[in-house]
Amino acid sequence: MIRVRFAPSPTGPIHLGNARTALFNWLFVRHNGGVFILRIEDTDVTRSDPRYTQLIMDDLRWLGMDWQEGPDVGGPYGPYVQSQRLPIYQDSAEKLLEEGKAYPCYCTQSELEERRKAALARGRPPRYDNRCRNLSEAEKKAFEAEGRKPSLRFLVGSGPATIPPGEKLVFEDMIRGKLEFNLSVLGDFVIMKADGTPSFHMAVVVDDALMKVTHVIRGEDHLSNTPLHILLFEALGFPRPRYAHLPMIAGEEGDLLSKRAGALSIQDYRRQGYLPEALVNYMLLLGWSPGQKQEKIAPEKAVEKFDIHHISKSPAHFDPKKLDWLAEKYLRQADPERLIELIVPLLPEGAKRIERTKLKALVEAVRPGLPNLSQVVKESEWFFKEPVLDEDKIVTLSSDKSQIVLTHVLKTLEELGEGFVHVYNNIIQPLAEKGGLAPKEVMMPLRLALTGSTHGPELVAVISLLGHEGCKRRLRKLIAQIGRLNKNEINILKKT
Numbered sequence: 001m002i003r004v005r006f007a008p009s010p011t012g013p014i015h016l017g018n019a020r021t022a023l024f025n026w027l028f029v030r031h032n033g034g035v036f037i038l039r040i041e042d043t044d045v046t047r048s049d050p051r052y053t054q055l056i057m058d059d060l061r062w063l064g065m066d067w068q069e070g071p072d073v074g075g076p077y078g079p080y081v082q083s084q085r086l087p088i089y090q091d092s093a094e095k096l097l098e099e100g101k102a103y104p105c106y107c108t109q110s111e112l113e114e115r116r117k118a119a120l121a122r123g124r125p126p127r128y129d130n131r132c133r134n135l136s137e138a139e140k141k142a143f144e145a146e147g148r149k150p151s152l153r154f155l156v157g158s159g160p161a162t163i164p165p166g167e168k169l170v171f172e173d174m175i176r177g178k179l180e181f182n183l184s185v186l187g188d189f190v191i192m193k194a195d196g197t198p199s200f201h202m203a204v205v206v207d208d209a210l211m212k213v214t215h216v217i218r219g220e221d222h223l224s225n226t227p228l229h230i231l232l233f234e235a236l237g238f239p240r241p242r243y244a245h246l247p248m249i250a251g252e253e254g255d256l257l258s259k260r261a262g263a264l265s266i267q268d269y270r271r272q273g274y275l276p277e278a279l280v281n282y283m284l285l286l287g288w289s290p291g292q293k294q295e296k297i298a299p300e301k302a303v304e305k306f307d308i309h310h311i312s313k314s315p316a317h318f319d320p321k322k323l324d325w326l327a328e329k330y331l332r333q334a335d336p337e338r339l340i341e342l343i344v345p346l347l348p349e350g351a352k353r354i355e356r357t358k359l360k361a362l363v364e365a366v367r368p369g370l371p372n373l374s375q376v377v378k379e380s381e382w383f384f385k386e387p388v389l390d391e392d393k394i395v396t397l398s399s400d401k402s403q404i405v406l407t408h409v410l411k412t413l414e415e416l417g418e419g420f421v422h423v424y425n426n427i428i429q430p431l432a433e434k435g436g437l438a439p440k441e442v443m444m445p446l447r448l449a450l451t452g453s454t455h456g457p458e459l460v461a462v463i464s465l466l467g468h469e470g471c472k473r474r475l476r477k478l479i480a481q482i483g484r485l486n487k488n489e490i491n492i493l494k495k496t
């Protein structure tokens with residue numbers, strides 16, 4: 001039975017990179033069958049916060065992922081929060097100590113740091129020099145008498161004969177193929193800290209072993225940890241899982257995108273009104289491709305096609321423009337009823353009570369070309385409040401041609417009553433015939449007058465959304481404003 005886990009540390013909201021790791025684990029299990037475990041790695045008490053655990057779970061669910069074992073759903077190998085498993089790590093550490101595979105180390109943080117710096121200054125690798133490996137009982141007692149609390153180090157080379165000291169450790173990565181590590185560069189590493197909590201390595205290995213994880217799929221930033229983990233698995237007598245290290249995500253300027261730097265958090269995308277399926281689609285292109293240059297793919301199709309061996313070895317490139325390009329497609333196709341629910345919290349105060357049918361028409365008219373709902377709201381500003389035109393725009397609209405357009409449209413609306421306005425028949429054609437105006441010369445000033453902008457949704461939608469009364473009010477106001485300007489003022493404005 002395949003068992004995978006996503007193991008975030010609740011030190012902040014999850015970012016695109018972490019969410020992609022979760023997604024590839026989820027796709028792997030969905031494609032092959034098996035169990036997806038969510039495990040919270042909160043042994044770093046100073047940086048962890050339970051609020052983030054909840055946030056991470058909310059974000060993963062929002063993205064459409066589910067897990068069969070985890071902090072909230074339980075499971076046979078719980079608890080699934082590391083801070084609740086301390087006795088379990090202590091038991092394993094005890095076992096290693098008894099078997100002579102671990103030993104207490106009395107070096108203090110400042111001593112270690114000093115030696116590290118000295119080694120670097122001499123051009124040596126800054127690894128631990130294993131000096132506490134062979135302390136006598138008397139030496140240990142003396143250190144303890146000084147009040148030093150020992151950490152516990154794993155004795156590299158104490159594992160089973162499969163990896164003799166000084167040999168290369170070899171493993172097959174499902175993405176990167178056969179990898180070799182030279183163990184002679186490795187110092188004995190900490191498995192339990194002086195405060196009795198496990199190191200990251202110890203907690204990960206004990207949990208992966210006891211939770212019967214079969215495949216570890218995680219970011220390439222963990223690749224250098226893997227040899228240490230394999231040594232611990234073997235020393236503890238557990239079978240090692242298979243590994244797949246996902247390529248890093250390079251940021252826009254070639255910098256590495258991690259949860260600490262770079263792309264936005266899932267929370268940020270959510271707040272901006274991106275649709276989750278767009279983010280999921282984008283994330284799965286960060287290292288994987290459905291093939292045949294296909295880019296837009298529904299999650300269920302991705303599950304069907306997903307093959308972990310086809311994940312690329314080279315870094316994926318984070319391209320916000322591509323994300324927006326995909327997001328636009330999803331937004332354009334989304335059910336408007338669903339979008340109404342999502343957009344209401346983003347609306348300005350006072351606009352929240354707007355009629356649903358109006359809101360639906362507004363969203364449908366404004367969404368083309370936009371990647372998220374907060375941009376839809378921004379581009380709908382003209383609808384919620386009358387635009388205030390700056391001087392340049394007033395000058396544009398005060399030209400003779402523009403004034404002909406505005407007065408003609410106002411007259412047409414008055415004549416039509418509440419009848420439907422046909423932009424071509426009622427507006428463009430008469431002005432082309434009478435005033436010799438090209439369609440652009442008609443539409444540009446009209447759009448500017450009604451919305452305050454030279455781009456935006458179709459004019460027919462603008463007119464119908466504002467309603468005849470709304471359009472007439474805006475046109476009358478503007479015509480009056482232009483009328484108040486005398487020729488001199490316009491000339492002055494034109495020159496500035």
Ligand code: GLU
Pocket residue numbers: 007008009041204217218219222
């Ligand atoms: N807690 C680690 C992290 O957030 C993941 C450890 C792992 O996947 O082995 O980077």
